[in-house]
Amino acid sequence: MGLTSTQTIIVLKEIGKTIEDNKTLLTELDGAIGDGDHGINMNKGFAAVTKKLDNMESEDIGDIFKTVGMTLVVNVGGASGPLYGTAFMKAAAVVSGKQEIDINDFIKIMDEAIQGIKMRGKAVPGDKTMLDALEPAYNALICAVKEKLTTVDALEKVKEAAFEGAKYTKKIAAKKGRASYLGDRSIGHQDPGATSSYLIINTIYETVKKLKD
Amino acid sequence: MGLTSTQTIIVLKEIGKTIEDNKTLLTELDGAIGDGDHGINMNKGFAAVTKKLDNMESEDIGDIFKTVGMTLVVNVGGASGPLYGTAFMKAAAVVSGKQEIDINDFIKIMDEAIQGIKMRGKAVPGDKTMLDALEPAYNALICAVKEKLTTVDALEKVKEAAFEGAKYTKKIAAKKGRASYLGDRSIGHQDPGATSSYLIINTIYETVKKLKD
Amino acid sequence: MKKVINKPESVVSEMLAGMVAAHPEYFKKLENFNVIVRKDAPVLGKVALVSGGGSGHEPSHGGFVGKGMLDAAVAGEVFTSPTPDQVFEAIKAVASDAGVLLIIKNYTGDVMNFEMAQELAQADGIKVDSIVVNDDVAVENSTYTVGRRGIAGTVFVHKIAGAKAEAKGSLSEIKAVAEKVIANTASMGIALTPCIVPAAGKANFTLGEDEMEIGMGIHGEPGTHRDKIKSADEITEHLLTKILGDKPLQPNEEVAVMINGLGATPLMELYVVNSKVNEILQEKGIKVYKTFVGNYMTSLEMAGCSVSILKLDEELKSLLIATADTPAFKAL
């Protein structure tokens, strides 16, 4: 894979753009089964992140992730702030000091991120949360690397899994988060957090793909 | 004219019916320039009056009017309650003890009623109130009796004058009552109280006409 | 019409039943009359304050019955002033040797019905006087018209006259201080939506998504004129300009401020308005002694608010903050 700090920052800023472009989508998904602010929350957070990332090129990726995590925690609020924030902060630990990361670092990053989200939110896959996009994505990553796919092909499998996972949340009732208050009424609606997780992973794929050719 | 207590009660009950039939009209007129309850108020009052009038045939017309006045005061509230109530109570005085009234009594009745309304409400014709229907009606009555018209013909002139007076309230801005808060915004709308006054007078005409043939 | 009610005909009596059930420590209801009376009435040696009007203004007026404010509140049908017999019963229930003061909002109906009750009480040998509140500066004052309405500023009259009465002031003293409050109070309001009288079942007027009514009364009637919706700051500036234009204030003068919600406007918005009111008064060097923000004089579920400014002197200040204990207005 081989992503430098500068490239990592490019990816993170692209994620910011994606979130901004999908602000309304995420807010509307949250409106159906939550309180209709997920897009607003996420956009607030990643806008702040994008600002913070200017002139961090010289920093190592661990510091970059820590900054991203802190910035999300301090700016987002709601459920998604602590969750995505914790994800990045935990991930920061496994890449601290690194100026460049490869696909194996990405495995550690996703593993730590998911651990962090589970630790904070006490949810499990099937609860209709972001985990339903992230966990299948992680599993796809493991296989892809076992199968020695190229970074870009591996990431493609990862984002496909995330997409399927997000779509799957339509079929289930929420057990965690606001949507859980709706019980079965939440069935038929795609989870906003799972969707933002997919969008983030897809942006990683798209951007790395561009950077690689 | 010659109206007995029994016939007076018939007339008063007819007035109750008219008010009931025009409840919505009066309420809508009041909605445009007031608080939208004139029809409700009047209907509440005259429904109570109609109940009270049962088995009062033996009473004299003074007592009947007093009862009507008291019943309106106690049941209507708002501006129209004290005004119509006072009108009937004052009128009661000039026919007390009478078992039958003629057109000359009717002059006294209207005169007292108007005095009462002016005393209570401190309004003058041109303020866009019930007086704008009642005062022209009274003047028409005076002329008609001077011209020695039959009771029915006289009452027809009276109700025509009341109708014109009520219509005229469309042209002027209110100076008394809730409509006055609207200032010139009240122009173009017919005054609900003037309208109910016309309806009452018209019902007197219609009913006496029926009773006479 | 979306309301949590049973039948329009019974809404007032059910509301009153719910009020006395909720606040028996403060007041009771007179049997067969829509009158809320202070629990310990009549209070010997204390002038009794009686107010009221149509229902639909809750917490006005029943919510202000208690120690330091009203002795009785008479509730008419929604937006329809109560009848003289009801007011008369209230007077009889609270009248003490010290007399009774009627606090009337300036509406033809209220004035006439309370006046008739006053006549009945006086004929009965009860010492009764009355004052008429007319704080709404949206309406031009003129000797040829009925004049201005009484709106939210009336609550200042209840509070201050109530404190004076609790302090065993005489009927004339209480009337005098109440008149002073009336002379020193100016209010004006706006609305973003109409409201629906239960018995009518529909609104008196309709407003476009981008329209507001300016110079609102509290009976669901239209305002003095209509305008496009403005920002909170622009609305507040407009209201204060009218209010201060009517009752000019000098730097260092002290005032009480009331930001009153008409029913459906959340506290969040009322506080936004207050932040601008405060800013403007500060610029003018006017000192805010006390601020009240909330639903004090409502118009059913109407969205909107009014601003009231009361110019204070030492007497009014001490009476304004004097202890009061009622369901809707407490001062420790």
Next chain:
Amino acid sequence: MKKVINKPESVVSEMLAGMVAAHPEYFKKLENFNVIVRKDAPVLGKVALVSGGGSGHEPSHGGFVGKGMLDAAVAGEVFTSPTPDQVFEAIKAVASDAGVLLIIKNYTGDVMNFEMAQELAQADGIKVDSIVVNDDVAVENSTYTVGRRGIAGTVFVHKIAGAKAEAKGSLSEIKAVAEKVIANTASMGIALTPCIVPAAGKANFTLGEDEMEIGMGIHGEPGTHRDKIKSADEITEHLLTKILGDKPLQPNEEVAVMINGLGATPLMELYVVNSKVNEILQEKGIKVYKTFVGNYMTSLEMAGCSVSILKLDEELKSLLIATADTPAFKAL
């Protein structure tokens, strides 16, 4: 969207500015943080109570900051729980030697953000404990889910824990009595209209003229299910059946009742509901010790209400009526 605001981005800060401008005798705002802090904080020897959550629930929570209730309230964006740094600042501002108790409503976001703040404070050597309120019986309680929401019943926790803290109870004593209140409180609400988050500009859901949502939260989300509008009596019966089904009461047991308005529902309707609540409880021989009717925990301009029942014992009774002096909750 019809609101008296300036810009959605600035509504929370302008609201807070208006709050402190209105009530300087009660509290101040922490500079650069959306935190309302009791004027005399930190109060030595007294456990400090910190609550908060998303904005849009006014008077919750800032309106309850003052003597006998909260020491600090943290205001997030509308319906979005505040961030850990904000909560941490609140804790630092009020923390006394006696410690700090966080009163958290059970929402994933609130719980996680307050938890993180608690971790930060503990790392800082501050004695902090927390409790989570979950009084909404509309939501099934289950170990597999996040469980029930905290809604209007939270105000009982603020009042009673606040009184215990004012009486210089220890952190563990206060936590214990707060837990007791939580265990004894059940609430449930309905809504007749949705509400609009300023930043979103439109409602989360739409309701037909003849529809209502049952089992409402306080964040503009849909309820647990939808139904045709019923009469006030039927609605009240339904809510009480669910509440008493969850927390059964025996004859002669004493309770506190709260009829809470969600924002746009007039007091008139809340009192109509209370009259039915009272009737039902009376039939069951349950004694109503104290009733609160008004907008305590709102959801912007949503029309609707919730009913909360708190089972009382002697300790809870005395703490419930103990003196409190805050802008939105006073007890003399």
